[in-house]
Amino acid sequence: MQKMPQWADVILVPLISLILAGALSALVILAIGESPYEAVKIMVQGAFGTTNGWGYTLYYATSFIFTGLAVAVAFHAAMFNIGGEGQAMIGGLGAALVCLFVPFPHWTFALLGGFGAAMLFGAAWAFIPAYLQAKRGSHIVITTIMFNFIAAAVLNYLLVNVLRPTGGMDPATAKFPEPTHLPTLHDMLLPLGIQFSKSAPANVSLIMALLACVFVWLLIWRTRLGYEIRALGHSESGAIYAGISAPKVAIISMLISGALAGGMAINNVMGEAERLVMNSVEGAGFIGIAVALMGRNHPFGVLLAAILFGFLYQGGAELALWTSIPSELIVVIQALVILFTGALDNMVRMPLERLFLSLRRTEP
Amino acid sequence: MDFLTLLQVLDSTIRLATPLLLTCLAGLFSERAGIFDIGLEGKMLAAAFFSAAMAFMTGSVWLGLLAGIAASMALSALHGLASITFRGNQLISGVAINFLASGLTVLIAQAWFHQGGRTPSLIGGARFEQITLPFALGPMDAEAAGLPLSKLIAQAGPLQQIYSEVISGQTILVYFALLCVPATSWLLYRTRFGLRLRAVGENPAAVDTAGVSVVGIRFAAVAICGVLCGLAGAYLATALQAGFVREMSAGRGYIALAALIFAKWRPWYALGATLLFGLLQAVALRFQSIDIAGIPVPVQFMDALPYILTVVILAGFVGKAIPPRAGGEPYVKER
Secondary structure (H helix, E strand, C coil): CCCCCHHHHHHHHHHHHHHHHHHHHHHHHHHCCCCHHHHHHHHHHHHHCCHHHHHHHHHHHHHHHHHHHHHHHHHHCCCCCCCHHHHHHHHHHHHHHHHHHCCCCCHHHHHHHHHHHHHHHHHHHHHHHHHHHHHHCCCHHHHHHHHHHHHHHHHHHHHHHHCCCCCCCCCECCCCCHHHCCCEHHHHHHHHCCCCCCCCCCECHHHHHHHHHHHHHHHHHHCHHHHHHHHHHHCHHHHHHCCCCHHHHHHHHHHHHHHHHHHCHHHHHHHHHCCCECCCCCCHHHHHHHHHHHCCCCHHHHHHHHHHHHHHHHHHHHHHHHCCCCCHHHHHHHHHHHHHHHHCHHHHHHHHHHHHHHHHHHCC | CCHHHHHHHHHHHHHHHHHHHHHHHHHHHHHHCCCCCCCHHHHHHHHHHHHHHHHHHHCCHHHHHHHHHHHHHHHHHHHHHHHHHCCCCHHHHHHHHHHHHHHHHHHHHHHHHCCCCCCCCCCHHHCCCEECCCCCCCHHHHHHHCCCHHHHHHHCCHHHHHHHHHHCCEEHHHHHHHHHHHHHHHHHHHCHHHHHHHHHHHCHHHHHHCCCCHHHHHHHHHHHHHHHHHHHHHHHHHHHCCCCCCCCCCCHHHHHHHHHHHCCCCHHHHHHHHHHHHHHHHHHHHCCEEEECCEEEEHHHHHHHHHHHHHHHHHCCCCCCCCCCCCCCCCCCCC
8 A cells, every 4th residue: 555645755755855955955054144045046046047057057967867867777776876976987088088089070970989988988887896796795885985986096097197198287188179079059059049158068968868868767667677677676586586687687777877877978078178187077976866866766857856956056156156155055955955865765754654644544 | 115214104004094993993883783884984074174173262172072073973863863763775874974074064164264164273282292102202302302303213223213103102092093992892792782782783683572772772883983983083183184174084984984894894803904004095195106026006006905905805706794784774673
């Protein structure tokens, strides 16, 4: 018997969690002597008031869609992929290598080539933790955390010692050649007669991210593999009894997860920086955790949550610019969202379930 | 590398291993009771900030220490609330705590001190002093001889060099951390509380049947974890360095987590593992690149080595690390 209607589970629980997180964040702003109302006004104006703000919001959202989907796919198989950060870093390496060393004639080829390489590298980085979890029983959370640090060390070594152009001062690759530069939303919307900010970094990767949402929805709910992933996530022993090879499905779902996390490189590495820098991921891998929890592991929820976090990131940057509130406020909000939607889920859910049960008892 | 350089590396090994050791033992208590704790990093960071802030405002390092422990225990209580009371996902709770600490420390530091997310430098009584053990060469001897301490130690005999450079001249938290190892071992393996704590991590239903409160034991374990993380954080900000800077825990909580697995959740092994990881940090800090048998080893490899070693151990190719059986599972009492 379901304890409460589905709409309450899908909409009400996340909404209440979000309100709790928002209320606590407002208290934090009050405590450091600023006005929450003014802060929200600056954030909304900064993120949605201009096409430039929109451009940044959507740019951040694009990255978060990829990492959020990555965490969500792994969650469906009951695995917690905390290594999106490392997989995205290595995915960036893949995209950078292809852009630097393959002479692409046109940006469409570069997009597909870069996307493929980024996904391949991301999946490869997820493979070892996945294999160790499935075959040797080592905990995926610990190994993916370790692989985040190893990825940072690998990238640091390659950027400082190998890929840095001669005479370059900062640890970064050379600028990618002209044909690999992806069109921004400005370039794409101009033929339609829409004036979009030229300086904003949102680019064609947004479309790839939306396609990835559709792909994940089809995969999880419309394919045999998706069924096996969900079965494994619900009950490992049940899945094995149904003839599903648990290690195989676990490894495949982690490979897809790693590929999605790696795939975000087309946005930040190819679309924005147009070269590989040290800290290109900027924590997007971790934000994916909050996005997946918030979006209830559903691609549409992930999309909405990613736009919400895109708004928080762009709004937070504006806040740091115009007030004395540092952008770390966003990290606090992110922590509260993870706390309430993930860890303290039962705190919101239990009273609601009791409420709905008592409502149902009085009905007939 | 001469003898004195070796001693200096060992000296900084002990200084760098101390926060790892305290945090590793903190994680040991928590995980042995069946509560996974990824939030070690965040607790350490919060403790580092509040100890530095309190020590700066009161001028007393001991009050700072208390504030650090209190901050760390508050986060521990949150972790306990989420993972014990509300049976939430312990890993997600830990992740949230890390972000909470990382954001809040900078936010509050900026609001209180307006120095870009750090505390002012601590001086005098706001820091832990280095203790000169009896018969060791210390700053007093150096002053009497009119020479810098390093010169004075260089002139001494090898035994005195080891004693003065490595063993003496550490802060009190270093000696306390080392004492924690036998104390933890005794508490876990020689007391009734320790037996129950270990049992709660392996088979909570059995403990419950015996009439002992699973929730109570787990909360106690999480509280001890909070105290030890608090000590580690206070050590970072008031002994190892003079004040708080943003993200000063710098992944030490995760290295401690790695050390805990490396040590197979045992106290004496934890000492070995943290000393090894401390040595790696000390070597990476001192030398930019090292040649081993003619092959240059990049410093990034030294940074990554603790994590690589942990993955190898986890893979079970070199001995097997078996975590507490009930780890990560919320306990639901049967009705």
